[in-house]
Structures are given as structure tokens and as C-alpha cells.
Amino acid sequence: MADAKPAVVANGTVGCGHNGTISIVTVSARLTVNTNGVLLKGQEAGLAFLPAAPPTAPVPPQCTHVTTSQVPLPAPCITQAVSSGTAAKLTVRHVPVLLSSAQGTTTTPVANAVPPITSTWSVSDAGQTRLTAR
Numbered sequence: 001m002a003d004a005k006p007a008v009v010a011n012g013t014v015g016c017g018h019n020g021t022i023s024i025v026t027v028s029a030r031l032t033v034n035t036n037g038v039l040l041k042g043q044e045a046g047l048a049f050l051p052a053a054p055p056t057a058p059v060p061p062q063c064t065h066v067t068t069s070q071v072p073l074p075a076p077c078i079t080q081a082v083s084s085g086t087a088a089k090l091t092v093r094h095v096p097v098l099l100s101s102a103q104g105t106t107t108t109p110v111a112n113a114v115p116p117i118t119s120t121w122s123v124s125d126a127g128q129t130r131l132t133a134r
Contacts, residue, residue, distance in 0.1 A: 010037050022060065
């Protein structure tokens with residue numbers, strides 16, 4: 001499969017346009033690769049680029065989006081629904097699996113965030129290379 005991309009699984013990573021990185025945690029257990037569940041369309045929305053609790057080692061890069069306050073405060077990105085990069089045929093109960101090419105937009109719920117309040121997210125690391133799809 002020349003243009004096949006790896007499916008995204010637990011422990012894969014997603015990055016935002018402000019250099020933040022988060023690890024994928026919420027996945028489907030119905031389809032796994034090396035015991036890691038795949039990320040399904042819909043599970044990518046609402047992920048916050050916040051530090052992990054408890055913190056992981058090494059600490060991943062944090063989202064640098066801030067507020068317009070005199071003393072800038074964090075205004076972390078939140079992922080919105082995937083806009084491209086889902087599998088056409090690899091599904092779990094008719095829900096497409098996200099691929100390493102997945103991407104979408106982000107926003108922040110913080111009212112006084114530095115404009116623009118939207119940015120982008122994309123998969124940094126699918127977390128595996130064994131299962132691929134188009």
C-alpha cells in the first residue's frame with residue numbers, strides 16, 4: 001500500500017500549532033495493535049494541551065498560547081473534530097480510525113486569549129507502524 005498511513009493508537013502523540021504535545025489516552029479497546037487501542041473519529045475532539053496529571057517523564061512540550069493579560073496566563077489549545085486523515089475502510093463499528101495524517105483545528109475556551117484563538121493540531125507520532133490503512 002503505497003500511500004497507506006499508520007493507524008493512531010494509545011500513547012501516540014498529537015501536537016498543536018503552539019508547540020504543545022499531548023499523549024493519546026482515550027482509545028477503542030475493540031481494535032488493538034500490540035495491546036494499544038486505536039483512536040476513533042470523535043475521540044480526538046476536546047483534548048486539552050495541558051500537562052499530564054500526574055506528570056509524565058520526560059515532560060512533553062507545553063502549549064505556549066497565552067492570554068492578553070498584563071501578566072500572561074496559559075490559554076491552552078483544545079482539539080476540535082478531525083478535518084482530514086481518517087481511514088476510508090478501517091473502522092470499528094462503522095466509525096473511522098484516525099491515521100498518522102490526521103489533522104484539525106484547535107480553539108481555546110479562554111476569553112482573552114491572544115488572537116487568533118484558533119490554530120491547528122496534527123498527529124506527531126501514531127504510536128505504531130504495524131497497522132496501516134488508506
